Amino acid sequence: MVARRRLGRGLDGLLPAAPPPSERPSKNNAAIEELHPGRMQPRVRIDAEALAELAASIREHGVLEPILVRKRSLGGFEIIAGERRWRAAQQAGLKEVPIFVHDLDDEKAFEAALVENLQREDLNPMETARAFQRLVDDFGYTQETIASKVGKERSTVANALRLLKLPEDVAGLIEGGQLSEGHGRALLSAPSVSTMKKLAHSAVSKGWSVREAERQARRAARGDDAPSKKKSSAKSANVRDLERRLSRALGSTTTIHESGKERGQIRINYASFDELDRLIEKLT
Incomplete structure (x- = not known):
């Protein structure tokens, strides 16, 4: 039996090797106001209801996992991984939170933030696609490199990047959870942007399955004027x-x-x- 592939190297594989126990600092705490949202954060949307649930848990149990940060040149810390915990801690009324400070460049910081979000399944499909594209544009990654870093198949990365070809309206429906990633890929076979939009809104209003969306997109790709052709051939x-x-x-x-x-x-x-x-x- 083939072992299930793990998600990349995890955060431990992306961070510098830990120093010996004798040199390792104890867990640090930092004031809430010393932390700032990360520039390298791939997530755009944070579900308000899920954040409230996390805040309730933190209010009762505290922040159990330290927030990964790096020092800012202007003072304080930039969050690399754990922004949702930081925001929930604010809602819970905490004055300080546990942190781990690591010296990471932009590439490693973004990679760590991406892997952490993928591990927690915090990113919607469009955020994942944009994060992959950013690795390509900003750091020159290939699809194979991205796949290796995040523990995905290359075809999975390629399919995610294809979603960026969708019009903004359709991408918004996927980000909002009204359509799935599968719906988005199915709609890409439609012959035009206007047809994609029309089919996307029909898929939402009529509750189409991914298979039905594929069927309708293929039908549109064969030609919207099919009925008129039939008529002309009479x-x-x-x-x-x-x-x-x-x-x-x-x-x-x-x-x-x-x-x-x-x-x-x-x-x-x-x-x-x-x-x-x-x-x-x-x-x-």
């Missing part, structure tokens, strides 16, 4: 009249297929060789 009254007259004259079902201006085919059906011989004699 035979005219003159053609139908000619088919009836030829069928009567030949004694066999005859159909006419137009393939262009003044061009087409006549098809005569026969049910036996005897009938075929009769038709040949009649036509020659």
Whole structure:
């Protein structure tokens, strides 16, 4: 049995090696106001209800896991991982929180923040996609590198990045939890931005499954004018009249297929060789 792949190296794998126990500082505390939101934070939205629940837990039990920070040049600390705990601690009325201080550059800080959020499943699909793209744009990561860092398959990273091709309206529905990541990927096969938006809102209002969204997007990609094509291919009254007259004259079902201006085919059906011989004699 193949072992389940873990999520990257975790935060421990991203941080500098710990010093020997004799040199290791004890857990530090810092005043709430000394901490500042991180510039490298990939999460944009924080669920208010979930934050209130965390605040209630912190009010009763305290902050059990220290907040990972780095020193700011202007004083105080910048949060690398644990902003939600910090905000919840404020709601809970705490005056100080436990911290771990690490000296990390921007690349390592952002990587640590991303991995921590992925481990806690704190990011919505669009935030994850933007975080992956930031690793590409700011730090030159490849999809393979990102996959290795966060413990995902390369195809998972590629599919996440594809979501950034969605129009803003549709991305907003995914961020708000009204549509899933699967819905977003399905809608990417729609032929235009306007069609994506239309299908996205239909998916929300009608409660489409991902499979139904895929079906509707494929249908749209085949051409919104499919009904008009069918209509244009209908035979005219003159053609139908000619088919009836030829069928009567030949004694066999005859159909006419137009393939262009003044061009087409006549098809005569026969049910036996005897009938075929009769038709040949009649036509020659």
